[in-house]
Amino acid sequence: MARVSQEHLDARRRQILDGAARCFARNGFHAASMQDVLREVDLSAGAVYRYFRGKEELIEAIVTEVLDEISTTFEAAARQSPPPPPDELVGRVLTEVLGERPGLSYDGDTGFPRLMVQVWTETLRNEALSAVMRQGFKKVRAAWVGVVEAYQRAGLMRDDVPADHVARTMIAAAQGFAAQQALFGTAPVAVLQDGLRGLMSMAGQRGS
Template sequence: MARVSQEHLDARRRQILNGAARCFARNGFHATSMQDVLREADLSAGAVYRYFSGKEQLIEAIVTEVLDAIRDTFESAAAQSPPPAPDVLVDRVMEEVLTERSGLPYDGDESLPRLMIQVWTETLRNDRLSAAMRQGYARVHAAWVGVVEAYQAAGLMRDDVPAAHVARTMIAVAQGFAAQQALFGAVPVSVLQDGLRALMSMGRQNAG
């Protein structure tokens, strides 16, 4: 029997996760059945259950993947000297990382924010997912702390405020924007970028 390549296995896993993410965003976690996921992914039960035992593993995999992607982006930014400005960095995460990793459109579509809200709600009752979220958040927070410390070392940000406090605030900004998208309708990520840029300009003299 011919061996299945790792590339094929990875592509199949991606197909399953993308289908599940679309289902969860559209109908919610509890209203989505595994049969819904099978239809969305256009795969047989055997193909899906080879990778995931059920909805809990699917949502945990989606959450872990997205948070790891965000962490990687911030860690890469922290290695630059200096890192990209906060408005550029948050825009990059929202536009590139989340869109590419989730398989969901972002600008002009609130599917991804809706999925995020579904995940946050599910963590309140699902201990396993809550643990995965906490671990993922801790890694993202640590990566953001590295970015802030790099800003401070470069003299771009005041250093009398703990980097951990700034990191938590920036994460809250991104989470709050996603919640607005889900609740009140989609707007371009450039709106968030413009707002951050304006806040960053406070205290500076107008150029003219």
């Protein structure tokens, strides 16, 4: 029997993950069955179960992959001197990591924000997925802290505010914008970038 190449195995795994993501985004995690996933990816049950034992493993793999990509983007930015400004960096992440995944648009019935909301909801009841999310958030947060500290070292951001507080706020801005997309309709990433630039333009007055 001919040996299957690693390239083929990787491509098949990619096909399954992309199809499952589309299926979950469109139908919701609980409404989508493994039969729905099989139809979406046009593979047999044996071919899919070779890689993933069920929906839980699929969604955990999707979440882990996305969080790793986000943290990698921020870690690379932190190594620049100085890093790109927050509006540019957040916009880059939302566009490149969230908005251009295979088979998923940033809007519409299979848009990535819809999948994000599905994941957040499932996290509240699935302890295994919750653990994946906590670990991923910790990694993303640490990467963002590195970016903020680089801003502070370069004199681009006041250094009397804890870097972790700024990092959490910037993550919240991206998450909140994605939630708005999923719940209230689409808007270009430039809207968030403009808003961040507006906030960044305020005079740095300290409260008394």
